[in-house]
Amino acid sequence: MSxxxxxxxxxxxxxxxxxxTLDQAILDALPIGVYACDVEGRIxxxxxxxxxxxxxxxxxxxxxxxxxxxxRVETLDGDFVPPEETPMAHAVRTGQSFEGVEAVVLxxxxxxxxxxxxxxxxxxxxxxxVGGINCFLDVTHEHDMRLALERQQRTFxxxxxxxxxxxxxxxxxxxxxxxxxxxQALYGLTEARFLHDxxxxxxxxxxxxxxxxxxxxxxxxxxxxxxxxxxxxxVKQRDGSWRWLSAWGLVEFxxxxxxxxxxxxxxxxxxxxELKQAEELQRLLTNELNHRVKNTLATVQSIVNQTLRSxxxxxxxxxxxxxxxxxLSGAHDLLTARAWSGADLTDLVARAVAPFPSGQIVRDGPxxxxxxAQALALSLALHExxxxxxxxxxxxxxxxxxxxxxxxRDGQVDLSWRESGGxxxxxxxRRGFGSRLIALASRDLAGRxxxxxxxxxxxxxxxxxxxxxxxxxxxxxxxxxxxx
Numbered sequence: 001m002s003x004x005x006x007x008x009x010x011x012x013x014x015x016x017x018x019x020x021t022l023d024q025a026i027l028d029a030l031p032i033g034v035y036a037c038d039v040e041g042r043i044x045x046x047x048x049x050x051x052x053x054x055x056x057x058x059x060x061x062x063x064x065x066x067x068x069x070x071x072r073v074e075t076l077d078g079d080f081v082p083p084e085e086t087p088m089a090h091a092v093r094t095g096q097s098f099e100g101v102e103a104v105v106l107x108x109x110x111x112x113x114x115x116x117x118x119x120x121x122x123x124x125x126x127x128x129x130v131g132g133i134n135c136f137l138d139v140t141h142e143h144d145m146r147l148a149l150e151r152q153q154r155t156f157x158x159x160x161x162x163x164x165x166x167x168x169x170x171x172x173x174x175x176x177x178x179x180x181x182x183x184q185a186l187y188g189l190t191e192a193r194f195l196h197d198x199x200x201x202x203x204x205x206x207x208x209x210x211x212x213x214x215x216x217x218x219x220x221x222x223x224x225x226x227x228x229x230x231x232x233x234x235v236k237q238r239d240g241s242w243r244w245l246s247a248w249g250l251v252e253f254x255x256x257x258x259x260x261x262x263x264x265x266x267x268x269x270x271x272x273x274e275l276k277q278a279e280e281l282q283r284l285l286t287n288e289l290n291h292r293v294k295n296t297l298a299t300v301q302s303i304v305n306q307t308l309r310s311x312x313x314x315x316x317x318x319x320x321x322x323x324x325x326x327x328l329s330g331a332h333d334l335l336t337a338r339a340w341s342g343a344d345l346t347d348l349v350a351r352a353v354a355p356f357p358s359g360q361i362v363r364d365g366p367x368x369x370x371x372x373a374q375a376l377a378l379s380l381a382l383h384e385x386x387x388x389x390x391x392x393x394x395x396x397x398x399x400x401x402x403x404x405x406x407x408x409r410d411g412q413v414d415l416s417w418r419e420s421g422g423x424x425x426x427x428x429x430r431r432g433f434g435s436r437l438i439a440l441a442s443r444d445l446a447g448r449x450x451x452x453x454x455x456x457x458x459x460x461x462x463x464x465x466x467x468x469x470x471x472x473x474x475x476x477x478x479x480x481x482x483x484x
Contacts, residue, residue, distance in 0.1 A: 041066030055107035419457030
C-alpha cells in the first residue's frame with residue numbers, strides 16, 4: 001500500500017474515542033505504522049508495524065516520550081528534529097494536517113531509514129483538539145531510487161551539454177515538436193514548443209536542406225520501415241547565422257500490420273558546426289597542398305631538365321641538381337615551420353648561403369616575413385647567385401666578399417647582393433641556367449629584379465612582397481604546373 005494513497009478518515013466527534021477502543025488486532029494487521037497521541041503529546045495507541053519500524057516499543061502514556069516513538073528524527077539534509085518540532089507536535093498544537101512529509105529516522109541499533117508520514121489532528125465532540133494520529137511507512141528504497149534517478153538525470157544533462165546535444169519529441173497529431181533546454185539553444189529557439197507548419201519550417205531550416213530532411217522523415221514514418229530517422233541540416237539562429245546540426249531519432253508506432261501507423265518521433269540533435277568547418281578547412285588545405293605539390297614538382301622537373309641540358313657530365317649534373325634541390329628543400333622547411341604563412345628573410349638568406357664560406361659573406365637586415373611564393377623564388381635565386389660567385393666571382397678567391405643587405409619599404413622588401421674582391425667581371429658570353437633560373441624566379445617575387453655584371457663584381461637588386469597578417473595561407477599564385 002502506498003501511503004500517498006492512504007486516506008485518513010475525516011475527523012468526527014467520536015473518532016478519537018473510536019480509535020482508542022479499536023481492536024488492537026485490527027491495528028496490528030495494517031501494513032503501515034500507526035500511532036496516536038493525546039493533547040499533551042503522550043502516545044496512547046500504537047500498532048505492531050510502528051514498533052517494528054522504530055526498532056523499539058514506546059511506553060504508552062509516558063510523559064518523557066512525547067509526539068514520536070522513534071529514537072531520533074532528522075530532516076533529509078541530516079538536521080536533527082526535536083520531538084516538539086515534529087509534524088505530530090504541530091498537528092496537536094495548531095490543528096494543521098501534513099501529507100507525504102519525509103524524514104530520516106535513526107533506530108537504537110543504528111539503522112537509518114526514510115519515513116513518509118501523514119498526520120492529522122483528532123478532535124472531540126465540540127471540535128476541540130484532543131490529540132493526533134500519525135500514519136507512516138518505510139520509503140527508503142523509493143527514496144534511494146529517486147536520488148539515483150536524479151543523479152542519473154544530472155549526469156545525462158551534463159553529458160548532453162558537454163557533447164552539445166539536446167533532445168526533442170515531435171508528435172504528428174498536432175504537428176508540434178517539444179525541445180529540451182539544450183535543443184532550444186541548438187535550434188535558436190526561445191521556448192520549448194515549436195509548430196512545424198510551413199511558415200515555421202521555412203523560417204527555421206535552410207532551403208537547400210529541406211528536401212533531404214523531408215525525404216528522411218517520410219522514410220522514417222513508413223510503417224513498413226524500421227522507423228529510424230537520421231539527417232544533417234542547417235538551422236537559422238536568432239542572430240541570423242546558420243548552424244549545422246545532426247538529428248536522429250526513432251518513430252513511435254501504434255497498431256500492428258496494416259493498421260500500424262506512426263504517431264511521434266523522439267530523438268536528439270547535435271551541433272556539427274565545428275565539424276563542418278573542419279571539413280571545409282580540410283578540403284581547402286587538400287586543394288592547397290595539391291596545388292603546391294604540382295608547382296613544386298614542376299619546379300623540380302625544370303631544375304633537372306635545365307641542369308641536364310647544360311651539364312658536361314652526369315656526375316656534375318647530379319651535384320648541381322642535388323644542390324639546387326637542397327636549396328628548394330631548405331625553403332620548404334622554413335615555410336612548413338610557419339604553417340606556410342611565410343618565411344623569415346633572415347633565416348631564408350642564412351639557409352641559402354650556408355654551404356658557402358661564411359667568413360666571406362656579410363648579411364645585414366631586419367627580421368621580415370615574405371610570402372611563400374617569394375620565399376621559394378628568393379631561395380633559388382640566392383643559391384644560384386652564391387653558386388656563380390663560388391665558381392667565377394667573389395667567393396672563388398679568399399679575399400673576395402659578398403654583402404647581402406635588405407630592408408622594408410612600402411610593404412615590400414628590397415634585397416641587395418653585391419660582390420667585391422673577386423676577378424674582374426664582364427657580361428656572360430651565354431645565358432646559363434643560373435641566369436635563366438634567376439629570371440624565372442623573378443616572376444614570383446611580385447616586385448622588381450635586376451642583375452648587373454659590373455667590373456668590380458656582380459650586383460643583384462631584388463624587390464619582393466612582404467607577408468601581412470592573414471596572408472600566406474592561400475595557394476601560391478600562378479597556374480598549376482608552373483614553378484613557384
